[in-house]
Amino acid sequence: MRNFQRGLAIGISVGVVIGVVLAMSVICCIRYRRKRSDLCHDEDKVSPRAETIPIRAHGADSSTMLSDSHRGQESPRTSEWSNMPQWLEGLKRKSVASACGIPKELERATYDFTTNIGHGAFGPVFKAQMKTGQTAAVKVLANDSRQGAMEFLSEKKENICYVYMSNGSLASHLYNEKHEPLSWDLRVRIALDVARGLEYLHHGAVPPVVHRDIKSSNILLDRSMKPRVADFGLSRQKANLHSSNVKGTFGYVDPECMSTLIFTKRSHVYSFGELIFEIMSGKNPQQGPMEYVELAAIDVENDVGWEEIADPRLQGTFDVQQLNHMAALAYTCNNPVSRKRPSMRDIVLTLSETHKPRNSRVQHGQNHLLKQRKLLSNWIFFFLKINFQTGSTRDC
Numbered sequence: 094m095r096n097f098q099r100g101l102a103i104g105i106s107v108g109v110v111i112g113v114v115l116a117m118s119v120i121c122c123i124r125y126r127r128k129r130s131d132l133c134h135d136e137d138k139v140s141p142r143a144e145t146i147p148i149r150a151h152g153a154d155s156s157t158m159l160s161d162s163h164r165g166q167e168s169p170r171t172s173e174w175s176n177m178p179q180w181l182e183g184l185k186r187k188s189v190a191s192a193c194g195i196p197k198e199l200e201r202a203t204y205d206f207t208t209n210i211g212h213g214a215f216g217p218v219f220k221a222q223m224k225t226g227q228t229a230a231v232k233v234l235a236n237d238s239r240q241g242a243m244e245f246l247s248e249k250k251e252n253i254c255y256v257y258m259s260n261g262s263l264a265s266h267l268y269n270e271k272h273e274p275l276s277w278d279l280r281v282r283i284a285l286d287v288a289r290g291l292e293y294l295h296h297g298a299v300p301p302v303v304h305r306d307i308k309s310s311n312i313l314l315d316r317s318m319k320p321r322v323a324d325f326g327l328s329r330q331k332a333n334l335h336s337s338n339v340k341g342t343f344g345y346v347d348p349e350c351m352s353t354l355i356f357t358k359r360s361h362v363y364s365f366g367e368l369i370f371e372i373m374s375g376k377n378p379q380q381g382p383m384e385y386v387e388l389a390a391i392d393v394e395n396d397v398g399w400e401e402i403a404d405p406r407l408q409g410t411f412d413v414q415q416l417n418h419m420a421a422l423a424y425t426c427n428n429p430v431s432r433k434r435p436s437m438r439d440i441v442l443t444l445s446e447t448h449k450p451r452n453s454r455v456q457h458g459q460n461h462l463l464k465q466r467k468l469l470s471n472w473i474f475f476f477l478k479i480n481f482q483t484g485s486t487r488d489c
């Protein structure tokens with residue numbers, strides 16, 4: 094009996110010890126997993142994540158649509174890859190490859206990668222006719238890519254396929270002779286739509302996103318010439334960004350950012366100012382300093398007198414008042430001191446007012462004139478009344 098009791102006690106103790114050890118291992122395991130997933134989330138917070146930006150009507154991101162439906166799928170790494178040319182190396186990466194489904198589909202959709210529609214810093218871009226009936230633009234990382242594989246992955250992560258923008262880039266319409274010159278009205282509308290996209294990134298997206306590479310070749314136009322901001326390779330989900338080196342494209346980069354190495358929303362505003370001047374003048378900021386803006390600014394008084402910057406391709410067919418408003422706005426965007434630049438919200442308000450149909454602007458102007466006249470007549474009446482009263486007092 095005593096032996097039995099001792100055995101029972103030992104059994105229970107061993108059982109308890111095993112139970113405790115097991116419970117502790119389970120707890121450790123759970124804690125470890127939680128920690129890992131927290132780490133992953135933290136990485137997400139600072140990593141570039143273009144794919145999380147929702148598309149808006151006039152919106153900012155052109156990089157989702159097709160890829161969203163494939164998010165998280167694993168890529169089938171089959172032997173099909175082994176026959177791919179070397180410059181398709183980027184497609185081998187599982188997250189990139191997963192975006193468009195199986196590589197065979199991509200090959201078929203791009204007619205064996207023969208439908209080249211452009212070439213960027215990462216490599217070639219192809220037009221793809223997907224089985225779903227959608228047309229896509231497919232970006233591929235070239236071996237001699239000017240931008241790194243990491244940036245390619247950060248932009249494309251799961252987004253190698255883009256909504257196809259049949260009218261190509263804004264840059265091509267501004268500079269390529271094969272396109273008709275953009276009308277003035279279209280230029281104003283494009284500037285306003287791009288501003289709305291950026292306003293959304295700054296004030297609508299949570300957390301805010303800074304694109305860091307606003308330029309005319311990253312503005313793509315759909316078949317009804319509606320613009321979308323593309324190329325989120327350098328974008329970040331933070332309001333202020335410290336960077337060890339300056340990112341962006343020469344000519345559009347905020348000079349203040351070059352010295353502080355801090356990229357803010359207002360650095361974005363600077364690039365947008367350059368873009369407005371580019372849209373109005375047809376001169377590419379990448380081709381050198383915008384001295385013509387400073388020269389024109391000398392003759393400007395009360396925000397009037399900017400006409401000389403107008404693109405010669407417009408042949409004088411532009412609204413002078415709109416041009417003056419927009420140039421004055423762009424000039425404030427390019428203020429060397431970032432805190433003196435307007436916010437994207439202010440910019441949208443100003444551009445919307447500029448874009449209003451002429452009639453309502455004239456109406457607005459007339460109302461203003463009427464108010465001024467009324468004020469003047471009130472003053473005259475008041476002045477005469479006083480004089481009359483003093484006159485009659487004197488007479489007494």
Ligand SMILES: Nc1ncnc2c1ncn2[C@@H]1O[C@H](COP(=O)(O)OP(=O)(O)OP(=O)(O)O)[C@@H](O)[C@H]1O
Pocket residue numbers: 155210211212213214215216218230232255256257258259261262306310311313323324
């Ligand atoms: N979604 C798209 N629809 C139609 N054409 C596109 C699309 N994306 C890119 N392209 C074409 O491919 C060209 C290269 O695009 P990509 O974004 O790779 O480079 P980029 O923006 O011109 O230059 P960089 O990579 O130096 O910023 C564009 O100028 C455009 O003509």
